[in-house]
Amino acid sequence: MKKMLPWLVSILLAITLIAIVAIILLNSLFDDSGKKETTEPVKVETLSADERVEVTSELKDIKRNLLDNDYILIASFAFQLDSKKSKEEFEKIKDILIRPIINSVIADTTVEQLNGSKGQDMLASKILNLINQKLPEKQKLIKVEITNFMMSPI
Template identity: 45%
Template sequence: MFKSRMLQWLIMILISITLIALAGFVLWNYLDKQAQGDDPALQAATSVDGVKPKRLTADQIVAQTVEMTDITTNLTGKDFVKISFAFELDSKKSKEEFEKLSTRVKAIIIQTLADMSADQIRGSKGYDLISTSLINKINPILTAGKLRQVDITNINIVLN
């Protein structure tokens, strides 16, 4: 009788340890995926996963690029920014769609910049933050292709 009770306790302890280890593993994977979801650079990388990397000629780049100049908007606080972009798309068809959606794209740009401060957008890290945020927000509205790259061609930050 003593051995059967010990065996029952041993089995219960092993099952408990297994369940705790399984719960820890599931929790670890959940938190890891959640942490990756907060990184705009990682989101941008996954957003352009379907775009095949190929070397484009200068003429092809020009044919697939849309420029938006002199967009002025307020930042958080009293500061504002005047900024220009060059958007490189993956095909001429996606460029045509992008041009048709230009007012929606401008609204996305203004909304994105309105949530940022002057300190956040300064320097190369700030430019990367703007670019990756825009890729993440613009690609879902495109159906004919993908936005490959966002270049900031001019930026003036006015501090008040």
Template identity: 40%
Template sequence: MFKNKMLQWLIMILIAITLIALASFILWEYLDAKSQPSDPLEKAANSVEDVKAKKMTAQQEKENSVEIKEILTNLTGKHYVKVSFSFLLDNAKAKEEFELLTPRVRAIILQTLADLTAEQASGSKGQDLISTTLINKINPILSKGKLVRVDITDINIVSN
């Protein structure tokens, strides 16, 4: 009788420990997944923190900047956007390479904008999102330097 009761208690304790361990694991996975951004655009914004620019004078910024004006494209939904950019590169060789890759850069810009809704592209957060996403997508195609900043110099979002 005593052995039977002891065996029942032992089984209940093992089941309780197993359930606690399982609940802890599930909770850990849930909290870990919640702490990481699920939106790919948010991940892009977080990863741009790795790009550090050296301090430049106004003259150096002017010499290492490239403008792309008036890109007109559809956004997701019934909106379109007309936008102009200024791209700051870290050196003259990177600027030359960037200018040679302008058609590819334009394609990257169009692809990035096509994935956004009007709400995502609006406001300062939307502009930051566009800028950081472009930095993350353009830097891998550059071999002679880095893109350190993207400024949106003009943006108009219009509904159809």
């Protein structure tokens, strides 16, 4: 019995410490009393067809091999910008700045990554993020839509 006493004390201490840590973690995770609800509902602004055309630019028929080199992607994109002036500036640079970005994204993409709507959403969001990094601060790209998408083996 004397040999087991230190082991029993150690086990009881370990269990007690684990229980105390678990209670503290549960209280901190589920304690909402210190948090105040400060979020306001977001108002979504819908654009009319004419307003949407004024701020949307198109880039048609981009043809590029995928990373697999056995497949080709033919796609067209619509870019919605934050203002009419941004669209005018975007039109000037879309062939020299935007097309190379899209080509590099497509070149690094596999067929499996593009399958289904999730793959197309991933492609559009990746392009949106990369383009927004390259645009001047006064311009902002809001949305990238894939208007034409055809993937075919060569």
